[in-house]
Amino acid sequence: xxxxxxxxxxxxxxxxxxxxxxxxxxxxxxxxxxxxxxxxxxxxxxxxxxxxxxxxxxxxxxxxxxxxxxxxxxxxxxxxxxxxxxxxxxxxxxxxxxxxxxxxxxxxxxxxxxxxxxxxxxxxxxxxxxxxxxxxxxxxxxxxxxxxxxxxxxxxxxxxxxxxxxxxxxxxxxxxxxxxxxxxxxxxxxxxxxxxxxxxxxxxxxxxxxxxxxxxxxx
Amino acid sequence: xxxxxxxxxxxxxxxxxxxxxxxxxxxxxxxxxxxxxxxxxxxxxxxxxxxxxxxxxxxxxxxxxxxxxxxxxxxxxxxxxxxxxxxxxxxxxxxxxxxxxxxxxxxxxxxxxxxxxxxxxxxxxxxxxxxxxxxxxxxxxxxxxxxxxxxxxxxxxxxxxxxxxxxxxxxxxxxxxxxxxxxxxxxxxxxxxxxxxxxxxxxxxxxxxxxxxxxxxxxxxxxxxxxxxxxxxxxxxxxxxxxxxxxxxxxxxxxxxxxxxxxxxxxxxxxxxxxxxxxxxxxxxxxxxxxxxxxxxxxxxxxxxxxxxxxxxxxxxxxxxxxxxxxxxxxxxxxxxxxxxxxxxxxxxxxxxxxxxxxxxxxxxxxxxxxxxxxxxxxxxxxxxxxxxxxxxxxxxxxxxxxxxxxxxxxxxxxxxxxxxxxxxxxxxxxxxxxxxxxxxxxxxxxxxxxxxxxxxxxxxxxxxxxxxxxxxxxxxxxxxxxxxxxxxxxxxxxxxxxxxxxxxxxxxxxxxxxxxxxxxxxxxxxxxxxxx
Numbered sequence: 001x002x003x004x005x006x007x008x009x010x011x012x013x014x015x016x017x018x019x020x021x022x023x024x025x026x027x028x029x030x031x032x033x034x035x036x037x038x039x040x041x042x043x044x045x046x047x048x049x050x051x052x053x054x055x056x057x058x059x060x061x062x063x064x065x066x067x068x069x070x071x072x073x074x075x076x077x078x079x080x081x082x083x084x085x086x087x088x089x090x091x092x093x094x095x096x097x098x099x100x101x102x103x104x105x106x107x108x109x110x111x112x113x114x115x116x117x118x119x120x121x122x123x124x125x126x127x128x129x130x131x132x133x134x135x136x137x138x139x140x141x142x143x144x145x146x147x148x149x150x151x152x153x154x155x156x157x158x159x160x161x162x163x164x165x166x167x168x169x170x171x172x173x174x175x176x177x178x179x180x181x182x183x184x185x186x187x188x189x190x191x192x193x194x195x196x197x198x199x200x201x202x203x204x205x206x207x208x209x210x211x212x213x214x215x216x217x218x219x
Numbered sequence: 220x221x222x223x224x225x226x227x228x229x230x231x232x233x234x235x236x237x238x239x240x241x242x243x244x245x246x247x248x249x250x251x252x253x254x255x256x257x258x259x260x261x262x263x264x265x266x267x268x269x270x271x272x273x274x275x276x277x278x279x280x281x282x283x284x285x286x287x288x289x290x291x292x293x294x295x296x297x298x299x300x301x302x303x304x305x306x307x308x309x310x311x312x313x314x315x316x317x318x319x320x321x322x323x324x325x326x327x328x329x330x331x332x333x334x335x336x337x338x339x340x341x342x343x344x345x346x347x348x349x350x351x352x353x354x355x356x357x358x359x360x361x362x363x364x365x366x367x368x369x370x371x372x373x374x375x376x377x378x379x380x381x382x383x384x385x386x387x388x389x390x391x392x393x394x395x396x397x398x399x400x401x402x403x404x405x406x407x408x409x410x411x412x413x414x415x416x417x418x419x420x421x422x423x424x425x426x427x428x429x430x431x432x433x434x435x436x437x438x439x440x441x442x443x444x445x446x447x448x449x450x451x452x453x454x455x456x457x458x459x460x461x462x463x464x465x466x467x468x469x470x471x472x473x474x475x476x477x478x479x480x481x482x483x484x485x486x487x488x489x490x491x492x493x494x495x496x497x498x499x500x501x502x503x504x505x506x507x508x509x510x511x512x513x514x515x516x517x518x519x520x521x522x523x524x525x526x527x528x529x530x531x532x533x534x535x536x537x538x539x540x541x542x543x544x545x546x547x548x549x550x551x552x553x554x555x556x557x558x559x560x561x562x563x564x565x566x567x568x569x570x571x572x573x574x575x576x577x578x579x580x581x582x583x584x585x586x587x588x589x590x591x592x593x594x595x596x597x598x599x600x601x602x603x604x605x606x607x608x609x610x611x612x613x614x615x616x617x618x619x620x621x622x623x624x625x626x627x628x629x630x631x632x633x634x635x636x637x638x639x640x641x642x643x644x645x646x647x648x649x650x651x652x653x654x655x656x657x658x659x660x661x662x663x664x665x666x667x668x669x670x671x672x673x674x675x676x677x678x679x680x681x682x683x684x685x686x687x688x689x690x691x692x693x694x695x696x697x698x699x700x701x702x703x704x705x706x707x708x709x710x711x712x713x714x715x716x717x718x719x720x721x722x723x724x725x726x727x728x729x730x731x732x733x734x735x736x737x738x739x740x741x742x743x744x745x746x747x748x749x750x751x752x
Contacts, residue, residue, distance in 0.1 A: 013225070024234075034687035034702030041681035041702060045489075050237045089727075094734035139492040144483060146495050155699040159706045166713025170720040177724040 006105055007195045014062045015192055021055045022168060029165055052132055074109050075118045082111040093181060103199055124164060131161040248486055254479055258444050269396035278391040281348055281384065288365045296360030298457035304346050306357060311468035313567050322466050327571050327617055329584050329606030329662040330414035330517060336621040336648035339382045344409035351382040368405050372397035380625055403429050406448040414514060422513035422602045423670040435509050436671050464667055465585055470564025496698055498597040500669055502679040506554045507602060507668050512539055516550035518607040520659035523636045530636060545633040557600030557668045559692055563589030571649065575615045584664035591697025598695055600668040608662055609642055613654035621645040
């Protein structure tokens with residue numbers, strides 16, 4: 001076993017801020033949806049909109065971070081080991097068989113994670129952001145008059161946004177559970193808090209990193 | 220610890236700050252301040268009528284007063300002759316009917332039902348002298364009653380049953396010397412008492428507006444803008460703005476909030492955006508009949524009942540009439556929340572000649588047009604007055620009853636308490652056939668609520684509509700109202716998705732726990748190694 005620095009400071013900041021914002025958006029969003037009353041409708045709208053803008057700024061920074069660090073490669077999907085990973089969660093985990101995918105700093109995500117996180121990045125979060133913006137700018141005040149371009153139906157937009165919210169919440173439930181399937185129950189959580197995770201031996205780690213740094217520089 | 224502190228500083232703190240800053244953006248409403256200033260300048264009349272030589276005399280009859288007015292204001296008579304206050308009808312195009320000439324003159328309602336055959340008493344509220352019956356000359360300017368609108372002395376009064384003539388013995392000389400622009404009590408003389416008593420008809424127009432508090436009406440209150448009716452119902456050459464859709468049909472010459480407040484009256488832009496679909500009145504008149512009750516239901520079918528052979532009345536503890544032999548049964552409401560509907564500024568009316576369908580159990584005295592897909596339609600507050608009134612079961616038309624006469628034995632319901640006679644007399648006057656067979660049918664009338672605007676802090680709040688159930692706009696269709704409008708299929712799917720996710724997680728975790736227990740039993744020293752597992 002070896003302690004490896006897996007998540008950089010920005011990555012952790014991004015992860016937890018996004019986690020908080022998504023939960024906060026869900027909390028205020030479902031109040032706007034009429035599911036319960038908590039902050040009051042007006043406050044819920046105000047909080048939801050502001051949290052949405054903060055999330056959008058965070059997403060822009062994070063896109064920048066993904067490309068400057070090359071971390072986007074972590075999310076390139078692969079079918080290699082995908083079946084084995086599914087089999088692990090369905091049966092292997094109960095028999096204490098080892099994880100089929102070795103976690104390294106170069107490849108932090110198993111094939112299932114790659115698929116799911118990529119789906120979040122390129123489908124679910126963009127859909128939520130775009131439907132949210134479409135909702136926000138359904139009417140705009142320009143030149144002393146309210147403009148209603150009427151390019152889309154608000155009911156449809158809200159339906160998409162609501163559906164997306166349920167799917168994101170379902171993701172959060174499963175995600176929170178699956179982080180307990182690391183080396184120990186809390187090792188993944190600790191890693192995302194401190195950045196350091198105990199991993200199986202990873203002999204080529206530093207060397208490989210160096211190779212990749214060179215690789216990025218040369219590009 | 221450091222992480223948590225960083226997190227709070229970088230995430231929660233900005234959200235709180237931004238929210239507080241936006242929340243407290245109570246910028247001054249510049250527009251409203253300008254309006255207040257504009258209306259704080261009192262009107263100074265250019266003429267003192269008490270100094271006119273022509274008015275230093277006694278008048279034998281009111282027509283002489285009118286003639287004297289017209290002798291100086293030479294064109295005003297003709298202006299009035301083309302005014303709806305005078306003609307009680309207007310030319311209007313109605314979808315499905317074409318060009319119509321409708322108004323109080325020929326329309327029915329579900330209060331006193333209509334003026335035909337009852338002109339002598341109803342037309343006390345006409346701005347003329349002597350409209351006793353359909354022989355009245357609408358072309359004679361000397362029949363105009365200038366004083367009912369222009370008397371500023373408060374002494375002028377019209378006689379009951381006098382078809383618009385003043386009560387005998389008025390000191391017309393004193394009155395004519397104090398004429399001026401119409402004030403609240405000029406307009407209110409008729410408009411506050413429609414339907415036979417204070418606030419009976421409209422619910423938002425009543426004598427309490429003469430001395431309204433800030434809470435009752437911000438515009439007319441002395442604590443507020445202290446406005447007169449004509450400040451909003453702007454009048455040019457005796458043509459005034461304002462439409463009452465109990466008698467009006469088209470979307471012209473309306474007096475609107477936007478006339479003064481513009482289409483963007485709020486500092487908060489979200490509120491301005493609401494106004495695309497929601498009329499100002501909807502939020503700003505949360506309740507009507509704030510001071511005195513208004514009539515909500517009038518059941519004519521119970522009229523003519525007698526107690527020991529005599530007509531009688533039943534009052535509630537507040538003095539409201541619940542039953543009277545001459546009119547039937549009433550329901551009243553005070554501090555009433557309006558009903559809401561889509562309205563595009565056009566309306567239709569049930570004409571006395573309209574045939575009631577075989578299966579109709581309800582007639583609509585007026586129909587306010589508009590729906591969510593109509594770009595001109597917005598959601599407006601209304602009072603819905605329900606009634607039960609007589610109709611001819613054979614000819615299937617509404618019946619105009621003769622209600623009033625100076626003398627008994629003339630068929631007037633309020634005098635003789637005899638339906639058969641009253642209906643026959645009324646229809647004979649109207650010139651329509653009456654089969655002699657009648658029953659009572661439910662009716663509905665929609666009265667727009669426009670007055671008694673509440674202070675801004677008493678306007679409807681977001682939650683009054685943006686709530687899952689019980690919101691003000693619960694019956695409104697065709698528009699997405701956040702929190703109220705549900706996405707039933709998505710909600711069902713979403714909740715199932717969350718439940719299945721949670722159940723899946725619990726089952727998986729339980730199986731993992733059981734598997735771990737099993738392994739522990741086989742090799743007890745594993746406990747130490749995998750305590751955290």
